[in-house]
Amino acid sequence: MLPLATLCDSAKAEWGMPAKIMAIYHFSARIISRSAGRSATAAAAYRASERIRDERTGLVFDYRRKVGVAWKQIFAPADAPVWAHDRAQLFNRVEVGENRKDAQVAREIVVALPHELSQQRQIDLLSRFVRREFVARGMVADVCLHAKAGNQHAHILLTMRRIGPNGFGAKDVTWNRKELLEEFRAAWATHCNRRLRVAGAKASIDHRSLRAQGQTRRPTIHEGPSLTAMRRKGCTSRTDNINSLITQENNMSREIAGLNMPDELPPEKKWPSLGDNSLEPFPPGHFTDADVVFDKNYRGRMKEVFKDDGVEFGLGSNFGPHLRLVLPAGGEVRDYGRLIACENGSDAEAAATVKLANAKGWKQIKIHGAEDFRRAVWLEALRTGYKPEEIKGYEATTMDLKLARDLSLAPPPPPRHEIVRGHDGRKDAASGNGAKTALRPVGRKI
DSSP states (O other): OOEEEEETHHHHHHHOOOOBBBBOEEEEEEEEGGGGGGGHHHHHHHHTOOOOTTTOOOOEEEEOOOEEEEEEEEEOOSOOOGGSHHHHHHHHHHHHHHHOOOEEEEEEEEEEOOTTTTTTHHHHHHHHHHHHHTGGTTEEOOOEEEEEOOOOOOOEESSEEEEEETEEEEEGGGGHHHHHHHHHHHHHHHHHHHHHHHHTTOOOOOOSSSTTTOOOOOOOHHHHHHHHHHTTOOOOOOHHHHHHHHHHHHHHHHHHSSSSOOOOOOOOOOOTTTTTTEEEESSOOGGGGGGGGGHHHHHHHHHTTTTTOOOOEEEEESSSSSEEEOOOOOOEEEEOOEEESSSSOOHHHHHHHHHHHHTTTTEEEEESHHHHHHHHOOOHHHHTTTOGGGGOOOOOOHHHHHHHHTTTTTTOOOOOEEEEEEEEEEOOTSSSSSSEEEEEETTTHH
16 A cells, blocks of 8 residues: 555644644556557657657557646656657657567656645656656656646656667666665655755655554555545545544544553564664663663653753653654654654754753764764764764764864864974984984974
């Protein structure tokens, strides 16, 4: 099932915590194959609302009356022939180049576009994603943006063979790997979140399944265009009824999860992945350290530390027992005892993780997760008194070090020295010459 993240407005009103804003996430891929009676020329003509004649079969596909295509463009490698940018020529050559009656002629990827972005920002998002993930691998991508009311999405039609100055070459079997598709899904989420941050939107998306996110709520059934059209006409379907029941169940589960759980909750030996945005002491602590989060004195001390920050506290059990810190600016930090994990990797969460690590008395810390999060934690840790050698997991760039020095967050690096020899009239036992030795900073006169 497709992980569709939605905005839950009732969270703040019912549980006294900020709502988590999530953009719609949809990413699906399928193969266009002759065995299914499909062709690349027909698919390209329909998605671009154009007229294309299939030179192999003589069939004409005319979809010029189709509306809703807001933008379209073909992206190809720099050394691709000129005809690769002509839709009719491109996909006719794709069809002619395949001889098998069950040939796979193209791959289609459909993505939902965040409605928080303007159309120009959506185009910029698509362009960056396609160039980085597909064209850089040698594919040609035909991208069409369909801007329907409440359903803004894009179709990306990809070639199955590498293209060069002389046209199409052999098929690259690595493009069919399931692992590569998962990389594309993760990359799309990363690109979307980056553009959402640039646009100043509070929403974010997560490509992982609900189970991988540590969420217990059940996913709803995906509703296609036919069911959406029925709803607009005031008709209901069996899928509508099922999704309504699932939504009620999820709301009830979230309400229960928002309550303080009893201290005697049996700990589960499940832990978050260190690949997520997280912080741990260095050297790492023990798994038994997790028991501390159920100690009332420990929780009371942490509440005292964050009393002026507007943080809401609670207990949870996803991926193991933990102390939940819900931040007023949005996001959540989870204290697992020997590990501190955060939800989105935002600057506010980075600051809270460092403050929590300081309160726990961690002398050295190790950072995991996205580069933006690791850099934010590195800077915040310097601000709170950690020394550079006490922070592991992030290799600071020259610009980072300059920023740290400008902010007086880190001591300047010691000057490099060279050995200088001169004469003082005394005899050197080795050379027999009178010499003296001194240290002089490189590039400075003494």
